[in-house]
Amino acid sequence: xxxxxxxxxxxxxxxxxxxxxxxxxxxxxxxxxxxxxxxxxxxxxxxxxxxxxxxxxxxxxxxxxxxxxxxxxxxxxxxxxxxxxxxxxxxxxxxxxxxxxxxxxxxxxxxxxxxxxxxxxxxxxxxxxxxxxxxxxxxxxxxxxxxxxxxxxxxxxxxxxxxxxxxxxxxxxxxxxxxxxxxxxxxxxxxxxxxxxxxxxxxxxxxxxxxxxxxxxxxxxxxxxxxxxxxxxxxxxxxxxxxxxxxxxxxxxxxxxxxxxxxxxxxxxxxxxxxxxxxxxxxxxxxxxxxxxxxxx
Amino acid sequence: xxxxxxxxxxxxxxxxxxxxxxxxxxxxxxxxxxxxxxxxxxxxxxxxxxxxxxxxxxxxxxxxxxxxxxxxxxxxxxxxxxxxxxxxxxxxxxxxxxxxxxxxxxxxxxxxxxxxxxxxxxxxxxxxxxxxxxxxxxxxxxxxxxxxx
Numbered sequence: 001x002x003x004x005x006x007x008x009x010x011x012x013x014x015x016x017x018x019x020x021x022x023x024x025x026x027x028x029x030x031x032x033x034x035x036x037x038x039x040x041x042x043x044x045x046x047x048x049x050x051x052x053x054x055x056x057x058x059x060x061x062x063x064x065x066x067x068x069x070x071x072x073x074x075x076x077x078x079x080x081x082x083x084x085x086x087x088x089x090x091x092x093x094x095x096x097x098x099x100x101x102x103x104x105x106x107x108x109x110x111x112x113x114x115x116x117x118x119x120x121x122x123x124x125x126x127x128x129x130x131x132x133x134x135x136x137x138x139x140x141x142x143x144x145x146x147x148x149x150x151x152x153x154x155x156x157x158x159x160x161x162x163x164x165x166x167x168x169x170x171x172x173x174x175x176x177x178x179x180x181x182x183x184x185x186x187x188x189x190x191x192x193x194x195x196x197x198x199x200x201x202x203x204x205x206x207x208x209x210x211x212x213x214x215x216x217x218x219x220x221x222x223x224x225x226x227x228x229x230x231x232x233x234x235x236x237x238x239x240x241x242x243x244x245x246x247x248x249x250x251x252x253x254x255x256x257x258x259x260x261x262x263x264x265x266x267x268x269x270x271x272x273x274x275x276x277x278x279x280x281x282x283x284x285x286x287x288x289x290x291x292x293x294x295x296x297x
Numbered sequence: 298x299x300x301x302x303x304x305x306x307x308x309x310x311x312x313x314x315x316x317x318x319x320x321x322x323x324x325x326x327x328x329x330x331x332x333x334x335x336x337x338x339x340x341x342x343x344x345x346x347x348x349x350x351x352x353x354x355x356x357x358x359x360x361x362x363x364x365x366x367x368x369x370x371x372x373x374x375x376x377x378x379x380x381x382x383x384x385x386x387x388x389x390x391x392x393x394x395x396x397x398x399x400x401x402x403x404x405x406x407x408x409x410x411x412x413x414x415x416x417x418x419x420x421x422x423x424x425x426x427x428x429x430x431x432x433x434x435x436x437x438x439x440x441x442x443x444x445x446x
Contacts, residue, residue, distance in 0.1 A: 029366070029415050040415045043369075045380065077406045111403040112414050172417045204417035208357035216420075252365075283369045287379060 030256045031174060032246035034275045035135060036197030036223045038176040039116035039167035041105055042074030047285035052258075052277030054133055056270045061146040064090045066098075066131040073285065078107040088131045094149045099126030099157075105165070114170075120163035120178075128155030133273060135161065137182045138191025138230045139238045141268035158185040172204045174221070189232055195225040199246075210252050219248045226265070240269035255280055332388035334405045338396040345395030349422045359427025362420055366413070375431055380409060385434040394425045401425070 031038050034052065042048055050070040057063050066088035075081050082105075086098040103122035124130075129149050133140075160183050167176040180193040199221025206216050226241030228234060244262035251257070255278065262273035282288075349355040363375070370381035377383035384390075389397065401421050404412035413421065 041411065043411050044409050046369075074411075077404060077409050077411045107406060110406045112412055169414050201417055205419040206358040206362055206423055208354040208361070210361060284379070 030219070030248045030250055030258065030279065031197070031199050032219050032221045032248035032258055032260065033176070033197045033199065033223050034244070034246065034258065034260050034277065035133075035225045036176050036178055036195040037105070037118065037120065037163065037165045037167075038174050038197070039107065039118045039165060041077070041080040041107060041118075042072050044074040044077050045284050045286035046074050046281055048072040048279055048281045050277055050279035052275065054131070055272075055274040056131065056133065056145075057272045058145055058270065059142065062091045062093055064088055064131050064145065066133070068132050068134075070279075078110075080105045086126065086130055086132050088129055090129075090131075090145075090149055096127075096129045096149050096153055098130040098132070099124065101126070103161075115166050115168050118165035118167070120161075120165055122161040122163075124157065124159040124161065126157050126159070128152030128157065130157075133270075135180055135182070135193055135195065136225050136227045136240055136242070137161075137180055137193035138227050139233075140193075140227050141238065141240050142264070142270050143268070145270075159183060160185060173198065173200045189230045191230045192228040192234065193226065194228060195223060197221055197223040212251055217250050217252070219250070221246050223260075226269075238268060241265040242269055242273060244273070244275075246275075331382040331408075332386065334408075335388060335392050335396055335400060338399040342399035343393050343395045345398060347394040347398070347422050347425055349419065349426055350394070352423075352426070355423045355426040356430045358420075359423040359425070359430075362416065362424050363427055366416070367424070370410075375428065376434060383434065383436075384428055385431050386436065387433050390429065390431070390433040394422075394429060397425050397428060398422060
């Protein structure tokens, strides 16, 4: 098992090294959010590859480290499609693959408005070990993670998640609101949740020189997310909520680094969710694939 | 396990179909003049003056923003690329700064240009300054320049 983990880390390292040197990158302008979505879609033809982690504390149980790989492709200027692979390690327990997710985001309006809606549809095929906490819905609480991986990995969940993303940008500030509903395709009720985010680049004006640490490369913000119960018990009772300051560093070499520390706001929440992520955008990925298969550019 | 594999390949197939559809949409056979969108800028937006018109660093800063976010589609010299048209055509160069700013902010989403309101306003104005500093290159000269590249 140890050998497997070392091997997978080595493969991951080589993969990111190759990604860093062998493909044309685009300088991303990423938001610092991990949970909240804004209305900006991936640029058409570009592929963003991201690795993210969450370290979470668990009172009365074992702390955990969950991680996921994201492949986000801009199919058109109004449609972004994204594929996720999730896994987790629960300390003093085991490392498991949790499943995959496939999401699509659609921009129904052609122009910018004061509030810009985005429609979000996701299919999840995961087992009970999923601890990514990419969204909190229904009565998701800390106590759900007390069982061992061996027990909860037997649960198989197929879920559909719908979100209404509302987002505005005013004087450099982005304000985003996500209304979340999720349905386990087995006979379980609709569950609801929310995510709110506010962020702003540290400087609105760009400098006339390339630099890694200029203020324009940093976007700081804060997000708040939590559950709102389900169809039969809508509300804040037995739900968990988090407040998470976050920062993104968009480096001029095409890499983006994001950090966030989420603090639980009530007794049902994990005390701390520490997240970090690294992303790289590949410019013109769609064109490269087409040329690889012999299409004329 | 079997159903997971079926779902996985289903998703991969749908992803491939989406990429093919995107390509088809981008081909835009019989599409009208690529610069027609500029005419749709509202009067108020068209008349907006560039607040960084006299900023001595705006052109240099705009060039870096162009390289980072625009050159991939519009080409290194803004003469046009695989996806985006030349930005040195008279239609763009003769447009008011406000018109170019408006187009950047709203994109031309149905024809593949994303919205760029993600870039803060001052950076979009810096980009406008850079684009306007490039000057007109007429269509035949663009063709010749692209052939040489």
